[in-house]
Amino acid sequence: EIKQKTGAHLLGIDKPASQADAANFFQMLLQLQGTFYFDLSGNITLDSPEAVKAMTLIKTMNDAGLVSDLAGGWNTLMSSLKEGTAAVLPMPTWFGGVIEEQVPGEAGKWKVRLPPAVRRGGSTAATVNSTHLAVAGSSKHQAAAWSFVEFVLTRPASQVRTYRGKGIAPALMAAYDDAVFHEPSAFFSGQKKGEVFLEALKAPSSAFNYTADYARALKLVTDAQSKVLLAGADPAKVLKEAAEQLGRQTGRKVSR
Known part of the structure; x- marks a missing residue:
């Protein structure tokens, strides 16, 4: 109804995965279901029922014409924000400060909320990524x-x-x-x-095991998501292929 009346999409995703964080929304949907790319034992769970549900939700929204393309990264996102091309921005808490800086004239038109649960009674909080500070082992200070x-x-x-x-x-x-x-x-x-x-x-939160192979998993996930968004691929099929490929690359067991 919103798109019919205003032309605005529901949300935006970097469909061709031009940036490394293109799968943030997918990852959030996973964590809201208490699962991730790996289980706590390090086994691969890319093709779990929860992952398929998450990717299917994304495909459903995209097939309905509700997902805009944010290919190009930050500059594209800022343009979308200023042009009002999306009704919802599923972003980290710090993005509220960005909105205030970028569109100060829209004061009073925005609200903040926790993400809706993926399943009834499920979690409404997730930490997709976070900012960390580390000290280099080679540092003299x-x-x-x-x-x-x-x-x-x-x-x-x-x-x-x-x-x-x-x-x-x-x-x-x-x-x-x-x-x-x-x-x-x-x-x-x-x-x-x-x-x-x-x-x-x-809110209660699950522990998630990023492992040393997170970067490999992320690349395969973003590729799978692009196939779904750009070519209409079947979520279960592309996630199964991604899980098997990650298993070959890492030697990790694919959990069924």
Whole structure:
């Protein structure tokens, strides 16, 4: 109905996988079902029933003409945002700050919510990817680098400053004692968006095993997704092929 009245798609995906993060939405749908590319033992689960369900949902939306193409990465996404070509942006918490910067004139027209459950009663929070800080083993200043990591990530005051500046919601629970996370947002229709993020942090979450072969899995997943989005391929078939290929590449067992 929204597309008929406004021309806006439901959401956008990088259909030809021009960027490495093209499968973020698929990965989110997996995690909302408590599964991933590998199980906790390191076995491959790319073709699990949950994965097929996730890819089938994407295919259903695409076949209905509800998915725009975000090929080209960040610049294309920013153009889509400014042109209003998508009704929903399934993005990380920090993207709220980007929206405020890019379309300040749309204050009061946006809202934030947790993703809907894929299955009734299922999870409504997922951490598709996250920002990490690491210290190089070859560094001559490891102690100083670690002090910086500690300063930025483990002190509530630092996390509050980051949130105030760029809207990046912390994983540090103690930071949410600050009033800034409980203030109504004029841009987001008076919502207390910090409390939405806190709700996600408090939600039960599964452990996910990225393994040392995550990059290989990601490449095969994005290729499979492109076949579904651009050629109408069968989700179960392409995911089965991807799982088997990943097994050949890594020597890992494909879990059935």
